[in-house]
Amino acid sequence: MVVMRSLPVLVIGVGNRDRGDDAVGPVVADLFAGRDGVATFVAEGDLSDLSLRWERDQRVVIVDAMSSGCRPATIVPIDALDERLPIDPGLVSSHGVGLAAAIELGRILDRLPEQLTIIAIEATAFELFGELTREVAEAIPLIVDHVERALGLSPCEVEPRQEEHRARTVDV
């Protein structure tokens, strides 16, 4: 991973590649790697230094799995500059800082970028060494579309990972 700071937009995939649907963020970030004008970064563990990974004049989209009780593969876009995410204290320990806390740290340190959008995807399986579930895999083209629209990028054709497409979007 190398973050090319001169690039105007940054796609960050958050999650553990070895834990089922948690890999959706890294998988989507990989799809943007090498696209013109787009920097990518995969954050697989502790996120404490996340705010050091972007520049203030960058536009940033973070793709991350969520577990909210929504229907599997539901996609929720969140404007992280406009909304404060609830911080789960259990995700702040000596082993790491979670996404909401990392963004709040950036806010306190005045290190937020020009745009910060989170594309959250409802995940259902986090088993060690597990694969993406069928629902989340099938939703990947729609997730990519959300990222492109958030960043004003031209569409790039992405094949669904499975035959059927069941994803849906919830606007918040």
Add this chain to the structure above:
Amino acid sequence: MGRIMTDGTVEKSTSDNVEKSTSDNVELHVPVLARVEGEGAMHVKVVDGEVTDIRLEIYEPPRFFEAFLRGRDYTEPVDITARICGICPVAYQMSSAHAIERLCGVQVGGSIRELRRLLYCGEWIESHVLHIGFLHAPDFLGYDSGIAIAADHPKIVESILTLKKTGNDIVELLGGRPIHPVNVRLGGFYRSPSRTELGTLVGPLMAARETCEELVRWTAGFDFPDLEQDYEFVSLRHPEEYPFNEGRIVSNKGLDIDASEFEEHSREQHVAHSTSLHSTLVDRGWYHVGPLARYANNFDLLTPGIQELAREVGLGPVVSNPFKSIVVRGLETLYAIDEALRIIGSYTPPTEPFVEVPPRAGIGWAATEAPRGLLYHRYEIDEQGRILTAQIVPPTAQNQPTIESDLRRFVTDNLHLDQDELQLRCEQSIRNYDPCISCSTHFLKLTVEHQ
């Protein structure tokens, strides 16, 4: 009997949420001990002003890594055991690699050995800095988290994050990613970095050095509770270098053994109140592993500059107050930075990034120094390289009896303290060790019962 309920994670105990009893019989209940990794509880019982029972109760389900290593190929523990921990996967990779290489009669030297030390430097920096900033410093400053510190001390927190990122960058460059590195294999690495690639780390490391010195001075100015114990400090000791991967297992009280002798000298036992085994030394009892132990056994192997800084901030060559481990972690971080710069400065890429490690039947042992202390591995494999047995003794299992001993001593000496203060200090006593109860969930409950 009074019952005290407080959420130690999001807010410290205050008199507002404490139901005080006017009698000597009080039960103090903390559903979540903040910022500690894993599922567990703490029970402290005081009868007539005397501590009668202290238990660190770990109820997180066992994960059976040793069992499911059986039957796997001898090349796999490097990757499988790395998943045991999200903050110290390098330690698991190194202990497993060294044990199996020893079993197979292979000793890795030269540039590959240096790269392994460099990888360990990255992990120590990541882990120690996260501990200092997000686990331990909030206790001394009266905040509930590192995030809360940021509001009042933004420059310090930004420095901590920058330091942490420097450690991440080392692990990512050598390991392929910042957690659970994928570039490590038996005999070395799948790919070795170029001099130019390693050179990109020099600037950040030089800046990190200055930041780290400031961090050491900052933490040394904290107000430390009084607690000194006559610990048996157990760590690796190498004749020429502050230990990461190699050395004999020694103590400040005369223990001096090879890793192959470790199980003859230590005992793991089940206790009713914990799903984690408790380790003790045969005929010697509980012992202490981690930064204070390494420091006590290897002070002379720190660089002269770090020894001088230690003296400047008031530390001698042995530190027996566990609350001061935050300062020692800072000194070890500084060592890791210096060592990383030394390795990068003299680096010549190896001809091949790894040496072959052909299987042979036998038993291999190794201990390396995880950020939290000695991490012991043993493997037995057959002639095809299939694993027959595996044994892993992590630092937290070794420190559990020591944590309980610290608590007993601290509570005994401080029964006069206000309930809130006693509770906070008990939690802090646990956090001194940064116990890693698990890497998956975060829950710990503290109960203090006075009768």
